[in-house]
Structure formats: C-alpha cells, structure tokens
C-alpha cells in the first residue's frame with residue numbers, strides 16, 4: 001500500500017504531529033500560509049495519529065492549495081485518515097530519515113515559534129455576563145451577541161452540521177496584533193481572474209439599490225487593512241450570532257445562514273460562509289471578504305450591499321465536499337467575486 | 345385609506361402561522377390589494393425565507409424602532425408582486441428589543457397606506473404575543489386538529505377576548521387529513537369548531553407541497569394545482585368578504601381514484 005519514496009522534488013515537509021485536534025491543525029496550517037518557503041512546493045504532510053474524515057482532509061487540501069502549494073503525500077498512522085486520503089486520491093507514504101535530513105520543512109513547534117515572532121501580544125478575550133474582557137481585565141470593543149450558546153468564553157461542541165470542525169470542544173477568541181514587520185501582503189493581493197467578468201444575469205451577487213449605506217459621519221477610505229489587528233475566532237457561528245470587530249476577522253469554522261460578521265477590515269472564513277458578511281464597515285473600500293466556500297446571503301463592503309442572485313441554486317443543506325476559495329472585493333463601484341485565491 | 349390590521353397567532357409553535365401569513369399576504373396582493381407583512385418573531389424570523397426575500401433584507405423592524413432608518417427603507421418588496429412588502433424581524437436580537445406601543449405605532453402608520461397589514465406572531469403568550477396583537481383589530485387563530493394545539497388556541501382566544509381593540513377572531517384549521525378523520529384517527533372540523541366556538545375562516549389540508557414551497561421561497565398559493573394553495577386563496581377571498589364554500593377535501597386525488605371518478609361520470613352520461 002505505502003509507496004517508497006526517497007526524495008520528493010521541490011518538496012517541503014510540514015510536520016503537524018504536534019497538533020492535538022483538527023482545529024489546532026487547521027490553525028497551525030493557516031498560520032504558515034504566509035510562509036514564503038511553502039509557496040509552490042510539493043508538501044509532504046505529516047499528520048501522525050490524528051483521525052481525519054474525508055471532509056476534514058478535503059478542507060486541509062483546499063488550505064494548502066490556497067497557498068499555491070500541493071500535497072505530495074500524507075504520512076499518517078491513523079486508519080480513518082488513510083481511508084480518507086485514498087478516497088480523495090491523495091498519496092500515502094512515510095517521511096523517511098533521508099527525506100527529513102535533505103529536505104526543507106517545518107514542524108508544530110517551529111510554527112508556534114514563527115507565529116510568536118510575528119505576534120506582539122496575544123490576548124485571550126473572555127465573554128462574561130456583563131461584557132467582554134481581555135486577560136488583563138480590560139473591556140474590549142469586540143462583540144458577540146447571541147441569545148444562546150456563549151458563556152464565559154467557551155462553547156460546547158457544535159454537533160452535526162459542521163462536520164469539518166467537529167473536534168472543537170471549546171472555543172477561545174484570540175486577538176492578534178501584528179508587529180510592524182508582520183507580512184500578510186501576498187494573500188491580500190489577487191491577480192488571477194478565471195474566465196470573464198460575469199454579467200448581471202450570471203453574476204453571483206447583485207448590488208442592492210440601497211445606494212451608499214454608510215452612516216453619516218463615516219467617509220469612504222482606502223486604509224491598509226493589513227495594518228489592522230486580526231480577531232481569530234475558533235468556532236462556528238450559528239444563526240442569530242453576530243461578531244463585530246474594528247479590525248480584520250478570521251473565522252476557523254463556518255458562518256451559518258442567519259449569522260452576521262461585521263469587520264472594520266477584511267473577513268476571512270475558513271469554512272462555509274452562509275450568513276451576512278460586512279467588511280470595511282467604517283468605509284474602507286479596499287476591504288475584502290474571502291471564504292473557502294462563499295455562499296453569503298448578502299455581501300457588504302463599505303457602503304455597498306449586494307445580495308446573492310436568486311437564480312443561484314444553493315442547496316438547502318450547504319454541506320459539500322467541494323471547496324473553491326473565493327474572494328469578494330469592490331471593483332468599479334461593484335462587488336465582484338474572484339475564484340481561487342492566488343498570489344502574484 | 346385605513347387598512348385592516350390582522351394578527352396571525354396560535355399559542356402553540358409550529359402549527360403554521362408563518363406559512364399562513366405568507367400565503368394569505370401573497371393571495372391578497374395578487375388580487376390587487378396593497379399588503380405589508382410584519383414578522384414579529386424576533387430572533388427566530390422565518391417569513392423572509394418563505395417568501396424568498398432573505399437576501400434583500402438590509403433593515404429590520406428593530407432598525408426602524410431604534411431610528412437607524414426610515415420605515416419606508418425597511419420595507420422589502422416582493423420579487424414578483426410589488427403590492428406585497430415585508431417588514432422583517434431582526435435575527436440577532438430578542439423579543440425585548442421591541443415593545444407593544446412601538447409595534448402599534450408602526451401598524452398605525454402602515455395601515456394608512458395599505459389595504460392590509462398582516463402581523464405574523466411568535467409562539468407563546470409572552471411579550472412577543474403582546475407586541476404582535478398591539479396594533480391589530482382582527483385576529484386569525486391558527487390551530488391543527490390536535491388536543492395540545494387546540495388547548496393553546498383556546499387560551500389565545502381567551503386572551504384576545506380581553507383586548508378591546510380586537511373586534512374579530514377567526515379560526516384557521518391547518519394540516520387537516522381527511523383520511524384520518526374518516527378513520528376516526530383525527531378530530532373532525534366540526535369537533536374543533538365545536539370546542540373553540542369561533543367562526544371558521546379556512547381549512548387547509550396537509551400538503552407536502554408546502555415543504556417544497558418553503559424550501560424554494562415560493563408560497564404555495566402561487567401553485568394553481570396544489571390543494572393547500574387553493575384553500576389559502578379561498579381564505580383570502582373570505583377575508584375580502586366573499587362567501588366561498590369550504591373545499592371538499594375528500595376529492596379523490598390519486599390517479600386510480602381520478603380514473604374511477606372519471607369512469608363513474610362517464611357512466612352517468614351514458
């Protein structure tokens with residue numbers, strides 16, 4: 001069954017055996033997505049004994065592909081992961097002694113060191129009955145509103161629908177303030193257009209004729225969203241839950257229809273975005289919305305609001321085995337969608 | 345113009361208030377009347393989904409009350425019929441975001457420019473119910489032929505009787521299954537009316553088409569064939585004061601049954 005390989009051309013070893021669960025694994029992967037060494041490489045992915053379902057492995061594959069890399073093979077000792085890989089046509093092999101000594105690579109420990117070197121302060125934000133505080137006890141401006149589900153910073157396992165991240169048993173909200181040299185530029189700049197620009201009938205999103213909806217006193221601006229702090233949210237947002245934050249928001253999980261994400265900067269959902277996403281709500285017209293699967297019922301960027309096209313046949317149950325990362329941004333006064341994120 | 349404000353309520357949850365609101369609203373608008381539907385189920389809104397309008401909602405009733413927009417801006421026009429407009433509930437807020445006076449004020453303004461204001465009430469008898477009935481002068485109580493639903497409907501009818509402004513309370517019996525009534529497994533229409541003692545405005549059969557129509561965001565009244573669609577069109581006509589006989593739900597519908605009845609008619613002709 002296993003293939004013998006001594007060396008992988010243009011290979012790069014990502015050793016995630018330090019990750020305890022799927023959410024940690026995805027978190028680690030997403031924190032090296034900017035790592036310039038990964039770009040264009042054939043990734044040898046060490047997953048150890050973590051059991052992964054097909055859908056989970058698929059989202060990992062999508063993550064790696066969005067880094068412009070590909071999976072050469074997977075090194076796993078878990079039966080389920082092996083089965084998932086086989087059904088997805090992903091090769092299985094082992095990272096040999098020879099490989100690890102002759103190829104470049106990174107492991108969980110180095111990833112967290114790398115992340116720490118990029119991050120000036122890491123704060124845990126705690127939601128209590130009477131407000132949201134960081135770990136120094138200071139009140140925060142972020143807000144998650146919900147009638148149910150959130151108590152004192154932990155959320156019980158979400159069962160059923162969010163298959164992909166079902167190993168998340170507790171959630172923590174972590175605010176990451178980038179230092180000056182924190183570099184997120186590549187991910188933001190999209191160059192590739194696949195196919196022609198869509199027409200009104202075929203376009204996925206259609207502007208609402210609300211005009212510019214910016215509240216009075218707020219002006220359009222093009223501030224650099226990469227300079228803004230980012231709020232990481234390690235949970236699935238359910239109908240009725242709102243997250244708002246003055247910087248960028250990164251959600252590792254899905255945003256179900258009926259949920260709302262409001263950010264001063266960019267919104268990134270590593271999962272299915274089905275609710276309302278409002279990027280650049282303080283007037284920033286360069287803000288973007290990205291998701292592994294972009295099904296938002298409405299997209300709002302700065303003062304422009306767009307609705308999902310009625311003709312778009314979104315299956316009633318959105319679960320899917322296909323992830324086509326997409327990005328929404330303002331172009332010529334319209335909200336346009338780009339398929340597949342790609343670096344310059 | 346002073347339009348009629350009708351609240352659609354039930355006490356028990358899930359008996360078909362929202363389905364009824366969407367269908368009656370659509371039917372009245374199709375007959376040329378100006379209609380506004382108000383979803384007062386804050387935090388658990390559904391009416392927008394049934395009408396396929398979720399993607400058009402920018403402002404909700406809470407935005408109107410908290411003065412983030414004008415009432416007109418919050419009214420979402422139906423895709424097909426501009427006579428029909430929706431005032432959506434907020435999904436991210438709870439019942440306490442609105443009070444009865446505020447809802448009454450909104451109804452009062454809307455009835456000046458519309459023929460009908462239909463208020464879709466949340467389940468229960470608490471604040472949400474009190475809000476929904478505040479601006480209404482008529483009520484339609486929805487129930488299914490089940491003891492628990494009827495008990496709750498009875499409670500609601502009692503509460504409505506204490507509201508001076510409400511001058512008419514009618515009964516809509518939903519999810520009726522003639523076969524079960526025949527085999528004595530379901531209460532008959534007469535049984536239910538006998539218990540609740542208010543005038544009947546409609547009998548809606550159980551119809552699987554309602555599920556597909558909900559998922560498509562297209563009310564079943566738009567379906568000329570469907571039995572439930574026909575029944576809802578009749579309700580709209582009765583609201584308009586016409587005398588429409590109640591549908592004979594026993595009408596054979598299966599192919600074999602239809603054949604049989606066709607053959608029997610032939611025989612008569614011969």
Ligand SMILES: Nc1ncnc2c1ncn2[C@@H]1O[C@H](COP(=O)(O)OP(=O)(O)OP(=O)(O)O)[C@@H](O)[C@H]1O
Pocket residue numbers: 354356357358359360361362363364385390465466467518519520548549550551552554555558572
């Ligand atoms: N006549 C019918 N035949 C078949 N299904 C029906 C019928 N009427 C309603 N339903 C189904 O019953 C369910 C509840 O309907 P609906 O949402 O209209 O009830 P509701 O009273 O508004 O509920 P809630 O109290 O939660 O607001 C829906 O799934 C709907 O499709």
Ligand SMILES: [Mg+2]
Pocket residue numbers: 361362363385390464465466
């Ligand atoms: Mg309802």
